[in-house]
Amino acid sequence: MxxxxxxxxxxxxxxxxxxxxxxxxxxxxxxxxxxxxxxxxxxxxxxxxxxxxxxxxxxxxxxxxxxxxxxxxxxxxxxxxxxxxxxxxxxxxxxxxxxxxxxxxxxxxxxxxxxxxxxxxxxxxxxxxxxxxxxxxxxxxxxxxxxxxxxxxxxxxxxxxxxxxxxxxxxxxxxxxxxxxxxxxxxxxxxxxxxxxxxxxxxxxxxxxxxxxxxxxxxxxxxxxxxxxxxxxxxxxxxxxxxTRREEVERRVEEVAYRLPEAPVGALLALVETLGRLGGRADLPLLAEETGLATDHLLPLLEALGLLGFAKVAEGDVELTPSGLALAEADLARQKELFAEHLLRRVPLVEEVRRRVLAQGRLREAEALEALQVRFPQAEARRVWRRLLEWGCFAGLFAYDEPSRTLYPPRAA
The missing domain is CATH 3.40.50.300 (P-loop containing nucleotide triphosphate hydrolases)
Incomplete structure (x- = not known):
């Protein structure tokens, strides 16, 4: 030893x-x-x-x-x-x-x-x-x-x-x-x-x-x-x-509902479309080969799809759910609608932020970060905020003004 x-x-x-x-x-x-x-x-x-x-x-x-x-x-x-x-x-x-x-x-x-x-x-x-x-x-x-x-x-x-x-x-x-x-x-x-x-x-x-x-x-x-x-x-x-053991994946889905995986929207949609092209199901080695993604980049994307209810991942296999298949086949406008529906239903943090934005008429970034830092260290809170911001803005759940660093209700509302 x-x-x-x-x-x-x-x-x-x-x-x-x-x-x-x-x-x-x-x-x-x-x-x-x-x-x-x-x-x-x-x-x-x-x-x-x-x-x-x-x-x-x-x-x-x-x-x-x-x-x-x-x-x-x-x-x-x-x-x-x-x-x-x-x-x-x-x-x-x-x-x-x-x-x-x-x-x-x-x-x-x-x-x-x-x-x-x-x-x-x-x-x-x-x-x-x-x-x-x-x-x-x-x-x-x-x-x-x-x-x-x-x-x-x-x-x-x-x-x-x-x-x-x-x-x-x-x-x-x-x-x-x-x-x-x-x-x-x-x-x-x-x-x-x-x-x-x-x-x-x-x-x-x-x-x-x-x-x-x-x-x-x-x-x-x-x-x-x-x-x-x-x-x-x-x-x-x-x-x-x-x-990707089943019990670990299920536990992670609960955990990442607040931590949010490192999963950009563009990469998520590309992965869903790749899975759709493969018939909606693939093992992880094949998916890594098809996407050219290393394990470290692929797993957070799969966690996000599991969290959002677009895929099931267990024991080295990934399968799109009916909602995931619909996302893979939809045009961009419908993808945004589906993304918004699943975010509000499955990610409490996004729903919390949207509720505050609608109730107050705006939410300053500094205020949101202060609330997140109750749950996470400062660096992790900023990472979670960036992901939440990207997901929510893509889905049209709120709008972000860069100069003032403030969230507002969606412009269409």
């Missing part, structure tokens, strides 16, 4: 993010951590790395309680976070200065790490002279140069184009399989289910609010793994199913 989390909990401004999380990381394994956007994956990773403290529970590394950053763990972030005025060599060597190593030793180890990630010859280049994939390789070298036993990776490939991401994933896996890394375990946060199946020895599904580990899926395929292998596809399908 390298790393263990026991009953970890965390809240921000009294808003629960994690509760009762247990997790173990053992030598010789890559573990993928999956979950919905905003579900607490990155927060959990930072708690494990000692960057932020848990409110409850504890994290132990090599049997010792983690109470801050410790030697033996390093992190690769989604953003490259390089110092633009430093060369590749200087960026990589920077993490060694606090260890009291001499400059020649720091430079030697930095050059070794740079060569390991395939950037030999670019030591004197500045970040602005590198492609996105090369900058992420620098980030990886900067983490590896301190020779961590545990390497945390927070969606390290998501900012890259698909081809570059595939190449970097393959190179990392080659180094791991060949035993060229001193790292003994990797914990990878990802929203890409195929990436999890390609790299990991097991996958953990984080879900719920507050977040907790809902499922653990072993991945016992030899490397290299072929995405076209039926066993590969079966594992990806199982992860989709775990992310």
């Amino acid at each position: 390298l790393l263990e989390a026991r009953n970890v909990a965390k809240s921000f401004q009294s808003y629960p993010v994690l509760r009762g999380v247990d997790l173990a990381l053992r030598e010789g394994e890559i573990v993928a951590l999956l979950g919905r956007s905003g579900g607490g994956k990155s927060t959990l990773l930072r708690i494990l790395a000692g960057l932020i403290p848990p409110e409850e529970g504890e994290v132990r590394f090599r049997g010792k309680r983690v109470e801050g950053p410790v030697d033996g763990m390093a992190m690769v972030f989604q953003t490259f976070a390089l110092f633009p005025w430093l060369t590749v060599l200087e960026n990589v060597a920077l993490g060694l200065e606090a260890r009291g190593l001499s400059k020649p030793e720091r430079e030697r180890r930095a050059r070794e790490a740079i060569a390991l990630v395939g950037l030999e010859g670019f030591e004197e280049a500045l970040p602005k002279e590198l492609s996105g994939g090369m900058r992420q390789r620098v980030g990886l070298a900067r983490a590896l140069v301190v020779e961590p036993e545990v390497l945390f990776m927070d969606e390290p490939f998501s900012a890259l184009d698909p081809l570059t991401a595939e190449g970097l994933r393959g190179d990392l896996l080659d180094l791991w399989v060949a035993g060229r890394l001193r790292t003994k375990a990797i914990l990878l946060v990802t929203h890409n289910l195929e990436e999890a199946v390609a790299l990991a020895d097991r996958a953990l599904v984080l879900g719920g609010t507050p977040g907790r580990i809902l499922a653990e899926v072993p991945i016992r395929l030899p490397h290299p793994r072929d995405p076209k292998d039926p066993r590969f596809q079966a594992l990806a399908d199982r992860l989709y199913a775990e992310l």
